[in-house]
Amino acid sequence: MSLEGSTTAALAVPSKKARRTGRNPLARLVSEMTRSVEGFIGLLLVLAVLAFSLIGPLIMGTDVSGDASRAWEGPSAQHWLGLEGSGKDTFHLLVIGGGTVLMVGFLAAAITTVIAVAIGALAGYVGGRLDAALLQLTDIVMTIPQIVLLAVVGAFYKLDSPALLAVIIGVLTWPVLMRSIRAQVLSLKEREFVEAAQLLDVGWFRIVFGEIVPNMASYILINFIIAVTNAIYAMVGLYLLGLAPQRGTNWGIMINDAWTKGAMFNPDAMPYIVAPVVMIVLLQLGLILLTRTLEEILNPRLRER
């Protein structure tokens, strides 16, 4: 799911229109977002899933008790999506199950982005041997199929908590992003403002993290969202295959449970397998639509084509 190719163009130049209006950048972003149908749908989807998974549990509570005698009951007015194999309300499980997915997705993406930005910015700015060595390292890490590596690491070492899973995903997936950050820094470091900072002799740390990195903020934001989708892909996959401990409730575990119990062959149980799938697809679709539109807004060169 690497989007390296589609997101590599420099994004630091503010659009002409933006410079003219000169409003608060956030307000500008929102107004531009609402103008693109695609991006607006994406934003709404993400917000809806976030609200569903973060506010939902506050309303419905996190305790789900099941009545085993009513297992696999079909949808009804009281139980919108029916009941699962141990008589628990599917809709309630769906509400609770999003928190872990979102937490792992955002935490892993944050770790990946921090590592990638730190190493990528350093490699790009310092250059020379350090750059060559780091590139060589990313070449190697990128070669290993990350899902396979994750599954193997998960098999060798028990990934007991979702947070641990997020850390491992974050630590294993930074190379692709690091390379594009590095490419960005290579082009940015020739700009006048960097030269000015160099003349002031503020030190490389402030030049890299005070001047160059903030100028890539929009680019980093887009890649952060892409990293969220990748992390969710990896973590749901691991739960779905049963390669991560099946403790607690999340959408991946629900699908795994439904699949192993053959829910798809039972018309009454259909919501139990389809609902979490739909939630994940909506979330991923929303995030990707969001990145596409952000890219267009923040990169005028793409739009002019």
Added chain:
Amino acid sequence: MSTDVSSPHASPPATSAAPARRGSLLHRIANSFVLRRLVRSAFVIWVVATGVFLLVRLLPGNPVDVYINQQISLYGKTYDQAAAEAQVYFRFDPSASIFEQYGGYLLGLLRGDLGTSITTPGVTVTEKIAQYLPWTLYSVGLALIISISIGLLLGMIMAYRRGGIIDNLVTVIGSTFHAIPNYLLAILIVVVGAVQLGVIDYARMRGNISPGLEPELSLRFLSDIGYHATLPMLTYILTTAGTWALIMKSSTTQVLGEDYVTVAKARGLKDVRIQSDYVGRNALLPLIAQIATQAGFVVGGAIFVEQTFSYEGVGLLLFESINTRDYPTIQGVLLVVTITVVLANLAADLVNAALDPRIRLGAGGAA
């Protein structure tokens, strides 16, 4: 993958082509692009092999220790007995120093010796992988080729008719399918296609071959394996073709703006010739650079997809070995899959260099 995707048209540094160095044959061999790529691939494989060795042998809670402890606690074996068994499965000598073990492990790898499977006694890991890997290579490889061809065609059409129906339609459908994780698409295919609509005979299409059919070079065999590979391949193609189309579109759009295309048009060359020789060939370059990354991704995703369709490829083998804690097989699969991706990378690099001579000359630096 050393070529930076963002700047496929970067100008090559002039140093590596300096005429003074051209004279000596030895220099030319040492500077040969193919040789450099081969050495680099071998280096990557060595690093991964070493990493796997450390993962399996040295880190706390490593599989060898786990296995030995298990044997002692479960079957009341002595440490020596358990260690002797571990030695058979993992192919190492516990009394030797870690460096000797490492040397033995690397020598074993060179001979294609990956140890013996714990769950199916008497079968070496190499034999097991040799049995499963071809199915994955066949289904993933063919799906990639089909998907890239579709993406290439669509992408060029989209670039030529920007804003047209095809452009908008493919963009919407492509990004939707790109957003669906491939394993969820696989589940949806089963749930919707097989159970709800009943158009897919899931029970018959499971597995990679109909029971009782022996591998042979006959039409019946080929159509059977094609039939069984349909669902996994459909999943791979649907989830990747849109991405290829979008990459191809942006790359073609970029090429269309180049001066040499204008010149070609001004010279009155036929459209077909401009499309294939001038635009297509150059637009393809960034695409090939992406194949390597994508190949690794699809092979990784095969674990999920093959399990859903019970397609007996290397992904399913990995899944089963993880579930049965067959560590030598897990280790072997990780190594072999990585080597496969390294080789796919190598092939992509070589093809890319054949299409774009600048890469051959330019790759001499830090890469």
